[in-house]
Amino acid sequence: MTYTFFDLLKDICAALGLLTVFTASDGSETMAEDAARAGHGRDHEWRGGTLFVLAAGGAAPQGEWAPISGYRAQLGQFSVLPVFSAAIAAGDILGLAAPDLPLGALAELANAGLQSLGEIEIHDSASLTSGAAAYSLPPTIGRFTGVALGLPNGGWQPLRAWMASAGSLMIHQSLPAGRPLRLTSRASHPRLALPEDALLPAIAPDLAVAAGAEQALRWLASRQPNDADLAARWEEARARKLAAQAQQPPRLDGRRARSLMSGAVAWD
Numbered sequence: 649m650t651y652t653f654f655d656l657l658k659d660i661c662a663a664l665g666l667l668t669v670f671t672a673s674d675g676s677e678t679m680a681e682d683a684a685r686a687g688h689g690r691d692h693e694w695r696g697g698t699l700f701v702l703a704a705g706g707a708a709p710q711g712e713w714a715p716i717s718g719y720r721a722q723l724g725q726f727s728v729l730p731v732f733s734a735a736i737a738a739g740d741i742l743g744l745a746a747p748d749l750p751l752g753a754l755a756e757l758a759n760a761g762l763q764s765l766g767e768i769e770i771h772d773s774a775s776l777t778s779g780a781a782a783y784s785l786p787p788t789i790g791r792f793t794g795v796a797l798g799l800p801n802g803g804w805q806p807l808r809a810w811m812a813s814a815g816s817l818m819i820h821q822s823l824p825a826g827r828p829l830r831l832t833s834r835a836s837h838p839r840l841a842l843p844e845d846a847l848l849p850a851i852a853p854d855l856a857v858a859a860g861a862e863q864a865l866r867w868l869a870s871r872q873p874n875d876a877d878l879a880a881r882w883e884e885a886r887a888r889k890l891a892a893q894a895q896q897p898p899r900l901d902g903r904r905a906r907s908l909m910s911g912a913v914a915w916d
Contacts, residue, residue: 651853654711654843656758658700659853660860661745668744669702675736677709678727682742685724694719696747698754699728703741708734711843715751749864755841757867761859761889762837767791768850768898770838772831773798776817779825783817790835795819798828834900850899858892861885 661667673683680699697716704710714728726744736742745754767790775786778797785792792812796804809820817831837848847856865882872878 651847651856652711652843653755653758653840653845653847654700654713655853656840656847656856656860657698657713657751657754658702658743658745659857660754660758660864661698661700661743661749663857663861664749664864666746666748667700668746670742670744672736672738672740672742673724674738675740677731677733677735678729680726680728680736680740680742682724682726682744685721687722688724689719689721691721692719693721694726694744694747696750698745698751699726700743700745701732701736701740702743704734704737705740708732709736710740713751713843716747748868753867754864757863758856758860759839761861761863762840762847762851762856764859764863765851765855765893765898766836767834767900768837768848769793769900770833770835770848770850772833773828776829776831777825778823778827778829781819783819783829785812785815785817785831787815788838789831790833792817792831792833794832796830796832797823798830804830852892852896855889855892855896855898858885858889862889 658667670682670684672680674681694716695718698713699716700713701709701711709732712732714730714732716726717729718727719725749757770790772786772789776783794806795810795817796806799805807819807821807823811818811820837851840847847853862882862885865878865885869875869878869882
């Protein structure tokens with residue numbers, strides 16, 4: 649099952665104790681209502697927080713988030729802006745994230761957590777097709793480490809006679825035309841932006857959450873430098889991240905490549 653940026657952000661909030669789950673009693677594209685909350689708290693206390701639509705019968709706006717722009721305590725009503733793509737309905741399950749960590753900051757810190765894990769192996773099988781001897785590598789490619797030819801059965805055949813330099817790839821062997829080429833490179837995890845953006849399989853979701861939570865607590869502690877409890881929580885989060893990284897480090901290809909003078913690669 650694909651683990652998305654939506655999942656990552658709401659799981660970071662949950663890990664920090666900033667997420668409350670409730671069932672909507674009413675709603676629209678612009679607001680969600682929690683009748684059980686009506687008459688409690690004060691107006692606008694949730695402004696700056698985030699609503700995550702955890703379940704909506706499998707249809708929109710499930711899997712969407714929106715920043716909270718206002719709160720009417722008498723009705724238990726949250727307003728959002730930008731709005732959801734479809735109306736919140738009674739019975740939808742929502743996650744309410746506290747305003748301590750605004751959505752924009754949360755997204756940046758989650759990406760910073762992924763970057764802190766270092767290089768991972770990234771595969772691109774959509775950019776190039778066999779049929780030539782020379783190819784231009786995509787500008788987004790990282791540290792190039794290998795190329796494989798797509799097989800009719802869906803597998804991949806690693807190619808050995810290639811040379812990559814200055815954004816170009818030369819393949820020194822005859823290949824059937826029209827097959828996908830899978831490019832392998834090593835780089836930090838690509839930036840995630842949209843709720844549906846997928847975490848790459850090279851990083852386990854638990855590790856991504858631990859890294860994001862550590863970055864978030866670092867940020868929160870920097871904003872409240874005299875809060876000893878917050879500083880202690882940050883240290884605990886850093887230890888949890890290191891432990892998770894030791895148990896399930898970002899995956900790289902287990903093979904070692906050795907460069908030959910010709911620029912070809914042979915695998916040990």
